[in-house]
Amino acid sequence: MGSGDNRGAERRNAREWAVDIGAFLFAACFLVLSTDQVVIEPGTSGTALALDQLRGGLACAALFLRRRRPVELAVVLLLLEPFSHFMAGPIMVALFTVAVRRPPRVTGYVAILAFAPLPFVLAHRPDLDDPRTGSALTYFVLLAATVGWGLYVRSRRQLIASLRERADQAAADARREAREDVAREMHDVLAHRLSLLSVHAGALEFNPDAGRDQVARAASVIRESAHQALQDLREIIGVLRAPETGDRPQPVLADLERLADESRKAGADVRLDLEVDGGLEAAPAVAGRTAYRIVQEGLTNARKHGSDSGAPVTVTVRGGAGRGLTVEVRNPAPSPGAGSSARVPGAGQGLIGLAERALLAGGTLEHGRVDGDFRLRAALPWPGTAPAAAPQAAPAPDTTH
Known part of the structure; x- marks a missing residue:
């Protein structure tokens, strides 16, 4: 990932901090609760067991790096797993993070590394009554469930993101269509009214010797057209301000x-x-x-x-x-070529x-x-x-x- 992703990962919000702390607590609780189920090799000293548990605790603490380097963290934990009995919890969290945040191809490579020991375990035909066999099989089942769950979460997030993008696009299209409808309506209505105003105003301008009756009639039309234009504009603006109250009456x-x-x-x-x-x-x-x-x-x-x-x-x-x-x-x-300066511009x-x-x-x-x-x-x-x-x-x- 680039430096931009790293900077984004460093600035975690409250929700991300809560999720990271929850992941740490899950791994730590899994370590504590599974301690009694871990099969300790005969002859292991108390000091070695304490160091093993310390490595497991450090692995849990390292999970706070999972947003910045999920693949690297998962690989390191998988490579250290043969040397520690308390890595299962941190490894599950790391694999889940890789499956959720990285492409399936990368998840597949990490999963191959995680399940690489399984063929060797099965090749030795382990005794099913041996506790170590049950512990190993349980470990691989948990890893498989973790990877599957992570892929499901990733696909679900992608689906939600796709639906949200479609909804945003639909809303943008609806707003664009509404603007176009309003633009057409304003052009059709106001252009008609204002052209009447322009024609009569032009007649008064180019016919200054018109009689009083003609001037009065033109002024009446200008006043009525201006009033109608303002009324139409007020109705259109009213629809824009409160579209839920209904559309303005449409002509038939x-x-x-x-x-x-x-x-x-x-x-x-x-x-x-x-x-x-x-x-x-x-x-x-x-x-x-x-x-x-x-x-x-x-x-x-x-x-x-x-x-x-x-x-x-x-x-x-x-x-x-x-x-x-x-x-x-x-x-x-x-x-062709005929024109008048008094014509209404369009x-x-x-x-x-x-x-x-x-x-x-x-x-x-x-x-x-x-x-x-x-x-x-x-x-x-x-x-x-x-x-x-x-x-x-x-x-x-x-x-x-």
Whole structure:
């Protein structure tokens, strides 16, 4: 491991210190409780036994290094095991640490070293009644259980980390989608209102000799549009501040008449051609809302980029259950090179946002010049079954001769 890992290991938090102390106490208690089960070779002096126990205690104390050097610690303890009868507890803790904190390949190498004496023990065909045989087999069973438990803990931690990462990514995606939804909503709503403001303000600026009635009418539209823009902005901000209280009311297809009236008050010549099975109220909410936003953006673009503020804008809506909903907005396109300094500037994001809206609704959007007009056309799904055609009457029999 690099120096960064070492510095991180030195700065243990309270939980890590508690875990390390618990590991030390486990190894120490295992040493004390298994003392009576350790088979002492005949002729072993009391001094040698005390030194053996001291080595076991030092091995327990060395476990505080397991976070910095888990593999090295495990290898050293395994190499010292033949010279001490009290290494089982520290070795189990060290092997568990390696299995949890290191890749399975490294764990496998350390496990091979740990189980290397087992073939030699079995090769000598030990007597099962010999206490030393039972002690050795118990030792290897404990090592196997320790490695298996460590690998399980490692896999579980990786699973939890993966799930947490997916949850964080999902939350980030949700926040990004929410920001995009709010951006589209603010663009669609405010661009429409502010374009009305700009058109009338521009008319007042470039027509200073307008009569009092015209000025009053333009000022009224400006005031109403500004009030509506502030109201829409307040509603959007309210949703952002308290999203759990519910979404703001969304427009439907039946609101197209109101939208067209607003543009007509601003001086636009908006012509509606609506033919929807069952009436505008019958359109699905998603398709109706998307169609409304498409028409709204089309009218805004006509004011911004149209060849003439008084040129007609034709809005055509056709559709029904089972055959989808088609929305088309057409207005005369400006001639190449034509422009006016009074035109409303655009951010260039409106059509991109509409394409995203149409895609989210399951439809498609296309735009461009057609026969001298700028056309904005969308096809949106309308699930259902189209009404069956009326049966045709059978032809009358021919009685002429």
